[in-house]
Amino acid sequence: MAKKLPKTDVVIVGVGWGGGIIASELTKQGLNVVGLEKGQERQTEDYYMVHDELRYALRYELMQDLSKDTITFRGNEKMRALPMRQYGSFLFGDGLGGAGVHWNGQTFRFLPYDFEIRSQTIDRYGKNKIPADMTIQDWGITYDELEPYYDKFEKMAGISGEENPLGGKRSDKYPTGPMKHTPSMKMFKKATENLKYHPYTIPSANLSESYTNPDGIARSACQYCAFCERFGCEYGAKADPVVTVIPVAKKTGKFDLRTHSWVRRVLHKGGKATGVLYTDVTTGEEIEQPADMVVLTSYVFNNVKLLLNSKIGRPYDSSTGTGVVGKNYAYQVVKGAASGYFEDKKFNSFAGAGALGMVIDDFNGDNFDHSNLKFIHGGYLALTQTGARPIANNPIPSDSPTWGKEFKQNSLKYINQTLSIGAMGASMPFKQHYLDLDPVYKDTFGDPLIRMTYDFRDQDRELAKFTAKKSKEILQEMGADKIDAMEDLGPYNITTYQSTHNTGGVIMGADPDTSAVNNYLQMWDMENLFVVGASAFPHNGGYNPTDTVGALAYRAAEGIVKFSKDGGMLA
Amino acid sequence: MTEENNEKSGAENLSRRKFIRNSSYAVGGLAVGGVLGSVIPWGTEDQDQQQQAAKQVKNYNNALMYFSQAEFQTVQAAAERIFPEDDNGPGAKELGVGFYIDHQMAGSYGFNARDYMVPPFFHGEKEQGYQGRLKRREIFRIGLREMQNYSHQKFKKGFTEIAEDEQDKVLSDFADDKVNLSTISASGFFDMLRSMTLEGVYSDPLYGGNKDMDAWKMRNYPGDQMNYTEIIADDNFQEIEPRSLRDHM
Known part of the structure; x- marks a missing residue:
């Protein structure tokens, strides 16, 4: 029998960006919030020994322990899904702050096109442009409606940047100025200007200057130490939930944060959530936390897993295309990239910051004509200088051997003489791509794992080929002596790292038949349950997702406060 | 030149x-x-x-936690062929990569402690990743024995006794799956050997490789620095004295 605790106003499941934002906004409004986080407490002091590539980047110090929970994967429904036994393609954050601790800090807004992708594509190119099994849909919210929440997230995090010349309209400038420009960034800027593109500095959560946010949280400037992605920031210069929103929630005295608390079920009765059931992982004790409102704020896969294991909402059925929970899983198409090797130039590639770089949006969204192209959407092209740590970064031309004398010679030579242009290709949903419960494999508590069915499609192959070609042209203009560009995307492979930008599964929309949550991220099928995160994206745009996750979380927080007073469906 | x-x-x-x-x-x-x-x-x-x-x-750290003396010699020799000593500086052996790999095998990584090792085990597609039941330390032991067997079969001598180009031949036959093994994937073992060699070469010296930060010096990698604010926008290439995590204690 589970131990039953006194009821609270709101219980949130997972304390990363989503959970931290919900907790800070709700407690500020006087609501009592219990935050359940399955991992451990984290603080800036933990990162004194953080400049350790092996421990953090290759042994995944900050990531979830896969021996306890993972997902299974298959490329299509005819294959047997097998567990992701080791990390590769993407990484699950773990502990307080979640993936918000180990991110790079690249903080882009999606384009107005993203939110109305279906109607705008049809308007410009006609219905036939969209393949029959591509399940894109409008988001049930426009860019203009979401803009104030983007602004709120950016001011909370202190984003450093300059206006995107091809982006949506901004109500205000970034709260801090752009990051410094390195020689390679200057080369990219010049080359893309020569090509008549529109370069701008990547909007960065690594602060360009010291900053105090509207909540009164003061943080110091980034030191360009080159340890962001997969690492925590020892300066607190990189915005993460632990140094921004969580302390704000704690200060109210209304936030009851419980780490080591693994939520296994959302409890419900008569169509309403009544609380959650969780296990204290240190004792194994089962505990029931009743609440008036439940907010799922964990990672994409776990949000879906909790709903399905709790039998909430209509599970997606790929044979009919009906149901919504697990629908429209999407990813990111990042392999359409190129590397340039320079014989007479040397760069300080060892230095950098996670969001240090220059970018263009000339081939993102519908900023270019797709009439004669076999894909929709696109992606940004960027040159970043995130810090080339030595185990993982040994760039060599494609015709070089990968071990032995010549490998050593070439890798030592090109380490500081290689620049890459990367693409953040958008990912479209398809009828056959989805998340459901695995029939065989279980997590450490015996609950079914999430099963992913996903592969690259012609859309992705064409898009990747296109971005690789454009990347190559920019490197040519930059004067690279030799260039390697991706030639063939190949099938989706879960073993090589690509991006932790997994999206979908609990998607938002204006129609309860085709979406799981409304534009306040409130479940259509359970009005006192909100599901926050990139799980709400009906497709993934050509950008890193965190700014949009943050904006949607601020909007959800507003909705939850409203719901706590008036009740009912918010949209 | x-x-x-x-x-x-x-x-x-x-x-x-x-x-x-x-x-x-x-x-x-x-x-x-x-x-x-x-x-x-x-x-x-x-x-x-x-x-x-x-x-x-x-260095009291230079002793073995897992490998036998013979296995250690084989690992060291193979790692040296992957990252050999040359005009640029020391190779894997001199940098302590053998000890690095031994120590990794003895710890949580060798035991796949943070991997999902729950049955049932099925053969999958290569896009689905490793699906075996063997732990890294077991794969390494089997792989090293198979390298010895293959070396004897091909050159009538053990791996540490054959010439460098013969060692390269053994390694490339493993890398290209030209060796038929029943228990493990030859190329999978080679890939692990290669990646662990690079880890031992370039990780912080605290793990037993990258002796005296000599690998970092070869590539002008400054190691653990608190900041690059002053040089980040500089047009010139910087040679900075490297620091290890030991220096940060």
Whole structure:
């Protein structure tokens, strides 16, 4: 029998960006919030020994322990899904702050096109442009409606940047100025200007200057130490939930944060959530936390897993295309990239910051004509200088051997003489791509794992080929002596790292038949349950997702406060 | 390049100077003697000084936690072929990669402690990743034995006794799956050996490889630095004295 605790106003499941934002906004409004986080407490002091590539980047110090929970994967429904036994393609954050601790800090807004992708594509190119099994849909919210929440997230995090010349309209400038420009960034800027593109500095959560946010949280400037992605920031210069929103929630005295608390079920009765059931992982004790409102704020896969294991909402059925929970899983198409090797130039590639770089949006969204192209959407092209740590970064031309004398010679030579242009290709949903419960494999508590069915499609192959070609042209203009560009995307492979930008599964929309949550991220099928995160994206745009996750979380927080007073469906 | 036109000894001298130059910032410009004397494979003029240096750097960490002596010799020899000593500086053996791999095998990584190792085990597609039941330490032990077997079969001698080009042949046959193994994937084992070699070469010296940060010096990698604010926008390439996590204690 589970131990039953006194009821609270709101219980949130997972304390990363989503959970931290919900907790800070709700407690500020006087609501009592219990935050359940399955991992451990984290603080800036933990990162004194953080400049350790092996421990953090290759042994995944900050990531979830896969021996306890993972997902299974298959490329299509005819294959047997097998567990992701080791990390590769993407990484699950773990502990307080979640993936918000180990991110790079690249903080882009999606384009107005993203939110109305279906109607705008049809308007410009006609219905036939969209393949029959591509399940894109409008988001049930426009860019203009979401803009104030983007602004709120950016001011909370202190984003450093300059206006995107091809982006949506901004109500205000970034709260801090752009990051410094390195020689390679200057080369990219010049080359893309020569090509008549529109370069701008990547909007960065690594602060360009010291900053105090509207909540009164003061943080110091980034030191360009080159340890962001997969690492925590020892300066607190990189915005993460632990140094921004969580302390704000704690200060109210209304936030009851419980780490080591693994939520296994959302409890419900008569169509309403009544609380959650969780296990204290240190004792194994089962505990029931009743609440008036439940907010799922964990990672994409776990949000879906909790709903399905709790039998909430209509599970997606790929044979009919009906149901919504697990629908429209999407990813990111990042392999359409190129590397340039320079014989007479040397760069300080060892230095950098996670969001240090220059970018263009000339081939993102519908900023270019797709009439004669076999894909929709696109992606940004960027040159970043995130810090080339030595185990993982040994760039060599494609015709070089990968071990032995010549490998050593070439890798030592090109380490500081290689620049890459990367693409953040958008990912479209398809009828056959989805998340459901695995029939065989279980997590450490015996609950079914999430099963992913996903592969690259012609859309992705064409898009990747296109971005690789454009990347190559920019490197040519930059004067690279030799260039390697991706030639063939190949099938989706879960073993090589690509991006932790997994999206979908609990998607938002204006129609309860085709979406799981409304534009306040409130479940259509359970009005006192909100599901926050990139799980709400009906497709993934050509950008890193965190700014949009943050904006949607601020909007959800507003909705939850409203719901706590008036009740009912918010949209 | 003048190096190419020189006699071999001339080239060696030049690259020796290059490595000493890269190494020298560790001791503030003092190029030979002291701790440094023992890490430069070309020796010093003063034997007393050298002996003293050897004493100073006696490393109690250089002992085995998992491998047998013979396995260790094989790992070390194979890693050296993957990242050999050359004009740029030391190879995997000198950098301590053998000890690094041994110590990793003895710990959580060797036991796949944070991997999902729950049955049932099925053969999958390569896009689905590793699906075996063997742990890394078991794969390594089997792989090393198979390398020995293959070396005997092909060259009538053990892996550590054959010539360098014969060792390369054994390794490339593993890398290209030209060796038929029943229990493990030959290329999978080679890939693990290669990636662990690079880890041992370039990880912080605290793990037992990258001895005296010599691998970092070869590639002008500054290691653990608190900030690059002053140089990040600089047009010139910077050579910065490397620091390890030990220096940060």
